[in-house]
Amino acid sequence: MTFTSPSFLLFLFASFALYWALPMRWRWPVLLGAGYLLYLSTGPAYFPVLVFVTLTTYASGRILAAHGRARTADASGLPEAPAAMRWPLALALTVGLAPLALFKYTGFVTGSLASAAHWLGVAPSAAAGLASLGERSHTLLLPLGISFYTFKALSYLIEVARDPARVERHLGRYALSISFFPQIFAGPIERPHALLAQIEQGRQFDRVRASEGLNQLAVGLFKKLVIADRLAPLVNQVYGDLNAHTGLPLLLALFGFSLQIYFDFAGYSDIANGTARLFGFDGMENFRRPYFARSFREFWHRWHISLSTWFRDYLYFPLGGNRVGPSRHAINVLATFVISGLWHGAAWTFAFWGAMHGGFLIGEMYLSRATDRVRARRRTLPSLPRPVWSVLVFTLTSVAWVFFRAPTLDDAFFLLGHVATGIAGQLSSLDALAGTLSTMGLTAKSGLVLGVSLTGVLIAEIMQERGQWGSFWSARPGWQRAAAMYALVGSILLVGAFGQNSFLYFQF
Amino acid sequence: MPLYRKPKRDTSEGVDGPFGFLGWVLVRALPVVLAVSIVTVGVDPANLFRGPTYERGIATLLAEGANVAAIGNHDDRLVQRYLTAELEQSPQVLVLGSSRAMQIRSDVAGDRRFFNASVSEAALEDLEAIAELYLESDPPPEVVVLGVDLWDLKRTDALTAWKTLSAERDLMLARAGRDTSSSGTDRWERWRRYAQALSPSYFQESSRRLIRSLTGIAPARSVYYATDETESDVPVKLADGSLVYDQAMRLRSPEETDRMALEYGVKWRDKIDEVGRLEPDRQAEFEDLVDQLRASETTVVIYLGPYHPTTYSYFLRERDLRIGGEVEDYLRSMAAARNIQVLGSYDPERAGVAAEDFFDALHVRESGANKIFAEWEESGS
Structure with a gap:
């Protein structure tokens, strides 16, 4: 179940109804259960890793806090962990990082060491052993979201080392801050204390926040399904066999990927934050029109x-x-x-x-x-x-x-070396251009959809950059705002690329 | 500021509490839900909501010996079930396989009665079920050509169309003395079909058909018809069960074919070895199928549909990988142990076909199939 599948919508509304139907003290288990259910829906194999990171960092946080209170009673609020806490913190971070290191970096480190040894001509048997270990480690699949939830947990440990009073004693609430389902796969890497404060405070339903969340969710789906996933096959076609292309396809793939990764991840972040708002939570803004920088x-x-x-x-x-x-x-x-x-x-x-x-x-x-x-x-x-x-x-x-x-x-x-090769010929006539674009698999329909969508988003972002977006819509009558939302949803349904690509950042 | 409008408080005025809000959302979503379901159920390009009359009609025409043109999306497993019920004489040479085997025509069988019962997206379960349908006929086929794809020897949840014939598959499993309790009778099939009324992908296809219909380009749903022609601007299912693709596909340029072959390689670059993985359980199940066919005094021939040379060389270059190498090695050793002939190869060079013999990455043209079966004809099988 991914954020763009129809089944996620059902899951979302079921979770929403259950969450708000229960008294406040029972809401955190609903969210935690939803997070674990969503995670398990992608395959149960790596769920224990999530649990391991949660439990070890929770325990490390408790130990760090106890150690910190004993040693640095007057050091709270320091921008860095006090000296007495450095070794315990380093140990806690090492334990928290261990699964990430094992799953993500074993192959890279051993492979790089083997290459270096081979290149230097030293210890050939050790190099062969490292290379073999690297090969074997590539068979380990990266647990979904591990980089994100690990970094959340690490920031919690660092904050606790800096200020032991910030320790979270409630395991369930801590687990929820790590596995909050809108953020479980690819962030935003919310600071656990920002989320913990909201969890502990309890959320009251706010229909304006919920409306904003729903709108943001729809915009995220548009960015992902209509733009990013329509760019994906074009970019993949070129990057999949670079040697088969020169000139214009390489140039378009170069800029196409810039747009794809932005709309993919910004779309994901909008869906995540929009979903969080439905449950009363304010997430961290992850993108602010970066290509205007x-x-x-x-x-x-x-x-x-x-x-x-x-x-x-x-x-x-x-x-x-x-x-x-x-x-x-x-x-x-x-x-x-x-x-x-x-x-x-x-x-x-x-x-x-x-x-x-x-x-x-x-x-x-x-x-x-x-x-x-x-x-x-x-x-x-x-x-x-x-x-x-x-x-x-x-x-x-x-x-x-x-x-x-x-x-x-x-x-x-x-x-980069062939991006200009033959480009004059490829642009010499409309036929030549059409022929070149067709080698990328760009159809007239995709070209039209992308052209219109990107133009629309560019106009919207220019208005946002100038601070005119909110006032523009506030001045519209209700029926125009409703029509705009129906048009957005309609365009997702009519031209969205459903069921084709998972989010790029899920692989990290 | 994010790309969304901050709504005024008055847009949902009177909505108090989460359930009021949920109701407010559902009421506003209702026109969208209705529009989607009216278009999908109304156009229904895959005939999901209309019962089996569509498939029954195709089977009747084929049983009468007619070519059938312009068949739209349909359940070709159901066609096989109705067809075997209507056939007066069972085929002597039967081809089972996926769309990759659909270009094998009656020419390869000489004077013998021939039928190509290949179905799209076939899995091992399809081969078992359709073999069962034809083994029940009297006499059973003299020769069964099994088109084996590299995904047949690995269990997958991605291919589910065979579940239409799960009862027939159970019978084949029972023939081999296998347990059928975990077989694929799909209690939820009907509900999953109904859920397509709200499927975005199905809505998109229905909308596309509706627009084409409204602008007079083509009817919203395919209306098939019997024809004497073997080639048309629409697909034609020949009376021998093989398929002649539409004109656009037949006339596809070599450059376009090459591009598609490369696109396939890129798409499956990191997944093809998983697709072609061997699972001992499935190997045993496949061998049971072969043995059951042989027990019915049927000669078994294994057909390996080749991949486009561009696709094959892409994997060799990028992954140092022979597509389906392990599967082919296994099938050849299994066949050698049983004295079974193997025609073709996943390797186009070994199969003796060239780029011009392909429609795309994995579908050979009739010319390619004929080149492969020339060996069979020469051997006088």
């Missing part, structure tokens, strides 16, 4: 916000952030982004993608300092219009996505 710094304030703030709070700041010298600052940025890349996937392509973004931010930082110095001397400096910066950031971000999507680094470099 005029700098990479701004991009990361708008893209996958729950993850980027996680890395900021729990890795970048503890490394020293920007309160260090320029070189160390650059290293902190690079390290944070390379690790963020590896969080997405255990492969060098993801590390390279992270390093590129780190490099963009460092370059931007030095450029900013240089222009500040020039401005300080001359006072004026010609500047590019804002949309040009947005296009530049979007283009470079799209280039980086190539490393994220391509199966290997060689494939990514191949795409």
Whole structure:
């Protein structure tokens, strides 16, 4: 059962009815049960991993809190764990991270070590053993959502180490904060205490919040089914056999994947947050029109916000952030982004993608300092219009996505090296263009649907960016708002690509 | 600000509490639900809501020896059930398989009575059930050509169409002394069919048909007819049970075919070995089927439909993988042990076919089937 299946709608309404029908003290078990049921519906094999992470981090949190109260009674509210807590915290984090490391990184680490040993020509038998271990570990399937629920649990442990008073004693409520069903598969990586506070407080039904949630859910379905899933086959066709393409298909796949991953994950986040609102919960906003960003710094304030703030709070700041010298600052940025890349996937392509973004931010930082110095001397400096910066950031971000999507680094470099090859011929006539597009499997219907949908979303996002969206709809009469919602639902039903692709971020 | 309108409080005014809200949502969803169900049930392109008269009519025409054109979505298992009830003479040469075997025509059987009883998306259960239908006839077929696909030897929940013939399959299992208690009688089949009234995918197909009908392009539902023609701009099921695809598919360019072959490879890149996995239980079940056919003095021939050269070489290149390699190795050794002839191969080169012999990644044209069966004819089987 995925968020886009009709059975999920039935599940959602059944959970909604049961949740609100019961007295408040019985509502958390309903939500926890719903989360576990939804998780089990994708296959029972990895459910024990979820339970293991929940139980071990719950116990670790209790132990950390007890240890912390004894040793650091006056250290609450520190931005970092007090020194006395560092080793216990490190131990707790190691235990919490163990399943993620086992399932996600064993093959990558052993394979990389084997390659390094082979390349250096040392310890051939050990290298062969590592390679064999790496091969075997690839047979382990990644438990669904493990990166997301593990990071939720880790942030809980860090917060408890910083302030033992924040420990959650109620196992059921803690388990719910880890397995809250709208967020169980791919986040947003809500800070457990934000969710725990709402769970403990108890939720009162608020019809405005519920209406907003329903609308947000419909918008998420539109982004996923009408846009992302219509882009998916075109992108997959090219990335599946890069050597068979040159020029325009590569260029379209390059930008197509940028749009696909945005609408896929932003659509998922809208569905998750919309669903949470139906149950009275406010989730963390995960995307804020990232492709309108005029700098990479701004991009990361708008893209996958729950993850980027996680890395900021729990890795970048503890490394020293920007309160260090320029070189160390650059290293902190690079390290944070390379690790963020590896969080997405255990492969060098993801590390390279992270390093590129780190490099963009460092370059931007030095450029900013240089222009500040020039401005300080001359006072004026010609500047590019804002949309040009947005296009530049979007283009470079799209280039980086190539490393994220391509199966290997060689494939990514191949795409970038052949993106201009033969493009003049492919654009020389309408027939040539149509022929090229058909090699990607782009039909007239898909082209029309994508063109209209993307134009509509672009207009909507421009209005949101200018703060005109809410006032525009507030000024419409009720029947127009209702008609817009029926049109949205109708378009999902008529042209949505049902049952074709799971969410991209589920694989992380 | 997210891409959704913050509703004014007055839009749901008077709605108090979650159940009032739920009712408010359901009332507003009702027009959508009604529209979807009226279109799907009204157009019903797959004849899900109309009973078996559609399939019975096709079977009658085939039994009378007619070609049938423009058959729309239907349950071809039901056609087989009605057809075997109406046939006056059972075929001497019978082909069982999936759509990958549908291009095998009566020419390959010479003067013998031939029928191709292949059904779309066939699983091992279909081979068992349809074999049972024809074994009940008197005399049983002299030769049964079993078109074996690489997914036949692995249990899957993805292929469920065989459940129409679960009773016949049970009889075949019982012949082999197997337990039928866990067989696939589907108590929920009817309800699942009714649920299609609200299926988005079925709604999309129904809407597409409705628009084509309203604009005069084509009728909303296919109305089949008997014809003397063997080729048409619509699909024709020949009197010998084989299928002639519509004109668009027959005239598909080599470039388009090649693109589709590659697309198939990309789609199944990481899943094809799972599809072609061998399961000992299924191997034993398949061997039981072969042995039951042989026990009825029927000669068994195994047919392996090849894959398009582009698809096959894609997997060799990308995954260092022979499509269905393990399955084919097993089938060949099993056949050798029983002195059973194997025709074709999943490997197009071994099967002796080329790119021009394909419609797409996994369906050979008649020319491809004839090349493969030339070996059979030469051997005088």
